Amino acid sequence: MLEARTAVKSLHAYRPPLAGRHGLRLDFNESTIGCSPRVLARLRSLDAESLARYPDREPVEREVANFLGLDAAQVLLTNGVDEAIHLLCSTYLEPGDEAIIVVPTFAMYAIFAQAEGARVVQILSGEDFAFPLESLLARINPSTRLIAVANPNNPTGAAVACEVPLQVARAAPQAAVLVDEAYFEFHGETILNHTERPANLFVARTFSKAHGLAGLRIGILAGDAGQMAMVRRVASPYNVNAVALAALPEALRDQEYVERYVAEVQRGRRVLEQEFRTLGLRYWPSRGNCFAGARNPGTRQERRSGMRRLRAPDRRILRTYQGSDWSATRCG
């Protein structure tokens, strides 16, 4: 009988709650306004011939690299950041290796690492969701081959200074250190152009959030040219489809649209913080797209009822997450 690999059999099936979606599900952190009209116009201009051909990623990759101030050899377009994470795990993880993540965080790091047979080491974020730098550094050992840092983090919105992942990368030269900047636009700080970026440090970006293109599945993985050549060996030459490639340059050109949306989200963050203050709930300022952590004391039941008050119809807050002693929410 055909059997899946042991590592795959031990994975839990991951089912994003897509079924029965009515209206917006803000917990996916999608854009609430959709993509730029210029992107839509470009998509409408596509003809049958452009879809009949296999997509040519490289010209768009060059354009993106240019936009980011990097060489084309340092940039790989991916099928969303999800694929970037998958590719890094396939390139660097052997069964039995260790992958370190700081929890709570985005689910896909653990899933892709486990699928390769790696052991996922979870380090709990500190008080106030602070990055547990010392605990993380203490866990690094020769088996550590991947460390993923979402900056800002999902679902807490917490961000770290660039110096932190740099320190992590220097402490683990045998590990691929991923700085996932999926929410970069809402934060404004990046490690991408840092002059001292070590060769084992990778940066991921997405067009799913601020650019409103989650449905097209486009992301960027950037890193040292030599390392990226290794990652490229694992990627399909056609991993990004022709529709996404057609849309991407237009999405890059319409920065004004992104800036306007980011300003709106930042305003929403301030409204949410005000709501937390009004309700007397503890909150942590977020650097992401409207996340706000509330780690308030009391029973789970009491926290739930606090969050339910936040979700009252007049408050435009649609979804909350629950941890063991914290909750996170978004506003639109």
Ligand SMILES: Cc1ncc(COP(=O)(O)O)c(C=O)c1O
């Ligand atoms: C931190 C983080 N990274 C990556 C992703 C996925 O990005 P993409 O849509 O480009 O695969 C998400 C989506 O929620 C995320 O929160």
